[in-house]
Amino acid sequence: MSTTTPLLELRNVHSYYGNIQALKGISLTVNEGEIVTLIGSNGAGKSTTLRTISGIIHPRSGEILLDNKRIDHIPPHDVVKLGVLQSPEGRRIFPRLSVRDNLEMGAFTRNDTAGIAEDMERVFDLFPRLRERANQKGGTLSGGEQQMLAIGRALMGRPRVLLLDEPSMGLAPVLVEQIFNIIKEINSQGTTVLLVEQNALMALEIAHRGYVLQTGQIVLADTAKALSENEMVQKAYLGVE
Amino acid sequence: MATQTVDTSTTGRNIPWGLIGRISLVVFFVLFLAVPLWNTILEMIANPQLLLRQLIIGLTNGAYISLIALGYTLVYGIVELINFAHGDVYMIGAFMSLTLIGLFGLQAATPPEVRYPLMLLILVITMAFTATLNVGIERFAYRRLRTVSRLAPLISAIGVSFILQNVGLLWGYLRFPALNGVMGSNAVAPKSFPNLLPTQNLLEPLQAVFGEGFRVRFTGKDLIMIGTAVVLLGALYFFVQRTKLGKAMRATAQDRDAAALMGINVNRTISLAFLLGGALAGAAGMLVGLYNGTAVFNMGFKAGLFSFTAAVLGGIGNITGAMLGGLLIGLIAALSDQYINAKWTNAVIFGILVLILVFRPTGLLGENVQQKA
Ligand SMILES: Nc1ncnc2c1ncn2[C@@H]1O[C@H](COP(=O)(O)OP(=O)(O)OP(=O)(O)O)[C@@H](O)[C@H]1O
Ligand SMILES: [Mg+2]
Numbered sequence: 001m002s003t004t005t006p007l008l009e010l011r012n013v014h015s016y017y018g019n020i021q022a023l024k025g026i027s028l029t030v031n032e033g034e035i036v037t038l039i040g041s042n043g044a045g046k047s048t049t050l051r052t053i054s055g056i057i058h059p060r061s062g063e064i065l066l067d068n069k070r071i072d073h074i075p076p077h078d079v080v081k082l083g084v085l086q087s088p089e090g091r092r093i094f095p096r097l098s099v100r101d102n103l104e105m106g107a108f109t110r111n112d113t114a115g116i117a118e119d120m121e122r123v124f125d126l127f128p129r130l131r132e133r134a135n136q137k138g139g140t141l142s143g144g145e146q147q148m149l150a151i152g153r154a155l156m157g158r159p160r161v162l163l164l165d166e167p168s169m170g171l172a173p174v175l176v177e178q179i180f181n182i183i184k185e186i187n188s189q190g191t192t193v194l195l196v197e198q199n200a201l202m203a204l205e206i207a208h209r210g211y212v213l214q215t216g217q218i219v220l221a222d223t224a225k226a227l228s229e230n231e232m233v234q235k236a237y238l239g240v241e
Numbered sequence: 242m243a244t245q246t247v248d249t250s251t252t253g254r255n256i257p258w259g260l261i262g263r264i265s266l267v268v269f270f271v272l273f274l275a276v277p278l279w280n281t282i283l284e285m286i287a288n289p290q291l292l293l294r295q296l297i298i299g300l301t302n303g304a305y306i307s308l309i310a311l312g313y314t315l316v317y318g319i320v321e322l323i324n325f326a327h328g329d330v331y332m333i334g335a336f337m338s339l340t341l342i343g344l345f346g347l348q349a350a351t352p353p354e355v356r357y358p359l360m361l362l363i364l365v366i367t368m369a370f371t372a373t374l375n376v377g378i379e380r381f382a383y384r385r386l387r388t389v390s391r392l393a394p395l396i397s398a399i400g401v402s403f404i405l406q407n408v409g410l411l412w413g414y415l416r417f418p419a420l421n422g423v424m425g426s427n428a429v430a431p432k433s434f435p436n437l438l439p440t441q442n443l444l445e446p447l448q449a450v451f452g453e454g455f456r457v458r459f460t461g462k463d464l465i466m467i468g469t470a471v472v473l474l475g476a477l478y479f480f481v482q483r484t485k486l487g488k489a490m491r492a493t494a495q496d497r498d499a500a501a502l503m504g505i506n507v508n509r510t511i512s513l514a515f516l517l518g519g520a521l522a523g524a525a526g527m528l529v530g531l532y533n534g535t536a537v538f539n540m541g542f543k544a545g546l547f548s549f550t551a552a553v554l555g556g557i558g559n560i561t562g563a564m565l566g567g568l569l570i571g572l573i574a575a576l577s578d579q580y581i582n583a584k585w586t587n588a589v590i591f592g593i594l595v596l597i598l599v600f601r602p603t604g605l606l607g608e609n610v611q612q613k614a
Contacts, residue, residue, distance in 0.1 A: 054501075056502070075506070080502065080504030081504060085502070088498070088502060092498070092502075094495045094499065096491065096495055097488060097492060097495070101488050104488065105488060105489065105492050106503055108485070108489060108505050157503070157504065
């Protein structure tokens, strides 16, 4: 259901960790209703891109726009208020808060009690396992359950754009399949998704478009279908000889 | 280089100093403690009334120590800083409340129906004052240093501690008439509080049951000290466990970046921890001032040491732990005062601090350090 309204846009973004340059001029767009994937190998700068969008680090130059308004240089909690939520790499759930409280934190910026309760039900419907574990401490969940919680927690903020950083990392193949189906479902319910993945095969299967990142630069941008047929992508990321 | 280090560690010459250190510490404490401990137990059995009285004193100690310990634990939990100035914030609380007592003209003779509402008002103002002070300290002395190194804010905290003690000294010079002379005539001397708390023994009716020989006292003073602390600790516990802001505070302590990604304003949450810790320390300052009848500019050192030990004993960063640790340290201090010697109590508490840090740095209720990762 991709339209052509650019919801999120990065223009020539440069990001640094101290003196180390991690992003060397990233430009990309995410349109309303799309799943866009960002693939690349270890250390390419995928997480840094998401961290820069969320405002955890600020770009040294370049622009980030949401609905054509600049959001670079605003603090992360304000980025969340504008509807950009992230499920970070490594899940980063709150280990000593219950599952329910973790979800409640995802809705931190909201005050509509009824809406929050409704969304919690929606998350529990997407991930029935979380409902069973609602009162358990986050840290006691299995890896797969923690991933579900991390995604559910981000959904609790009613994201306009959902940023997912390697949701398949460390999961058994069956679970990976399940997580990707759920991402598709979330998207079909109207949430725009920017998906970072090392599992390029699966990512390109569900995405509309994709970007390939190499050492801080975008080297390829195309539809997901075209990318999965691209020789260089097949060699480098899909394990095709 | 790397292979060389492996070599030396496999030659068998590496003596397990860590283990030897621990064992000798145990031997040391057993030798020095076993005999006195046995005598003490005999003494306790010989005079159970005295023991009971010391336990009551221990409870009142525990009440204020828990209040201060929470300030250490809340702050450590969220920014991993040992706020050395915290004991001095407590001292400032005592001075502030004494000043207000002077301004309001409260005296032992003030009728209860005027006295108690005003004391409650003074408590609220004092708590607001120390809360604001603590937030200000974080804002100006720690925040900028937070991203520099772990050590920088710690050193800054020691500096703030000195500053506050000197503020306490200067405070003692206040002489204007509206204060009604509460600061006395000697600036550095301990200040005396008027007797505003009821001293009547609530256990007196028990004499009818146990006879004249029953002389254990539990006064209105004890009740107010313990009662106020329990109410404040309960309110804090409820806030941290049940409210959205309280949960956000715990979330920030557990994973600061993840909390920011949830839309939690991390700096504001850190301020909140300092706010709560400061308020509780102020309340403790007023309670102790009224209870003991004195306040002095360097009272924060001992209280700080005891409370910090309590926080470490309970597991620093753990809120229930700080309350439990406060209670235990209060009891231990009261028993040490009676059965060892009041002069030795500081050493006993320091000894406990060392023992915990050596044998169980996570404290009684502390989580595994690994879990934090
Ligand atoms: N906190 C940091 N401090 C310094 N350098 C960092 C930091 N985080 C990442 N980097 C560097 O920035 C570059 C990009 O890292 P980033 O985490 O964005 O990669 P990634 O594409 O997400 O990799 P992965 O697939 O391993 O998650 C890497 O060279 C990395 O070493
Ligand atoms: Mg990454």
